[in-house]
Amino acid sequence: MTLFCSDVDGTLLDHRRTLSDRTVAAIRAVRSEGHAFVLCSSRMPASLEGLERLCGVEPTPLIAYNGGLVLRADRTVVTDVAIAPDDAEVAYAVCSRFGLHASFFAGDDWYAWGPDEWTEREATITAVDPSETSAHDYVGSGRVDEQPPHKVMAMGDPSLVDRLEAALAERPGLVAYRSKPTYLEIASSSCSKGDGLRALAAELGVDLADTVFFGDNHNDVSAFAVAGTAVAVSNAVEPALEAANVVTAHHREDGVAEYLEAWLAGR
Structure with missing residues (x-):
């Protein structure tokens, strides 16, 4: 075979x-x-x-x-192989600081930043709808510790995505992949x-x-x-x-x- x-x-x-x-x-x-x-x-x-x-x-x-x-x-x-919760929380914090959308994916659960253009675009591309729980509640409630994400998708202005990519380069547990100028896909480096x-x-x-x-x-x-x-x-x-x-x-x-x-x- x-x-x-x-x-x-x-x-x-x-x-x-x-x-x-x-x-x-x-x-x-x-x-x-x-x-x-x-x-x-x-x-x-x-x-x-x-x-x-x-x-x-x-x-x-x-x-x-x-x-x-x-x-x-x-x-x-x-x-x-999921992202370590500490690394996921750092990604969330940096995206919040830069004003970037960040979607957190764990298994078949998608925790989107909110009902914005990025969520709508991703739903159209993947033919999947996000969970009712937002990324903010996912991280803030501590669910990120119990169900760490397999991927974080950061989306927004290319210059802000550049800054995010540079900031996360210091985290050895993360690997970031630029799928397009406005998208940064973040996963475990393992x-x-x-x-x-x-x-x-x-x-x-x-x-x-x-x-x-x-x-x-x-x-x-x-x-x-x-x-x-x-x-x-x-x-x-x-x-x-x-x-x-x-x-x-x-x-x-x-x-x-x-x-x-x-x-x-x-x-």
Whole structure:
């Protein structure tokens, strides 16, 4: 069995931020041949499950939060690496000081800053609604200690996000990833997509030489270093292109599907 694993945004999704019919067909084809195709993203599990349902298949394993939460098909946990509560509280305090929106994601709970444009935008992108409890109540009530977050998403003016990124660089327990000028994704420095891929391959009994990872951005490079075959879409950032073994078509041109189709045809 080959384990195919793909990043989502900028890699697997088309220009409509969804799975094209061609991509769905290619995923179904590799699965029908007995291979695994797993989503790996900074998104929360509920958002990935929405995409999974588009493929019309039974639940499969998931790698959520950039490897911070790896789940089996039955949603039991393989690995769970959350942000330390102290680090989460510092992120909250700095975002408050700079006037940035900060969403806290813990498992399938999303604690948003408030009903603002950033919450609305994230809900539209991920097709998931936030919890009734706000980020302020999540931190202020002490729930952050009992249920620490897997990700903090800070959103706002790029210059303020620059300042946040610089401030958090002093926290060794945190790693920050700039997914776009207005977004800073914050996670535990103890997890990565590479760790997630390694853990899932071991769980499924697949040799790492028999894994294929698709990606486009900086946070995919760690998985490229682990995978037997690293495939970058042509729109990938330069570090990802340099780390890849193969470059396929642009994500808007169904690059992942193009690779899968050729791989199946060559067998």
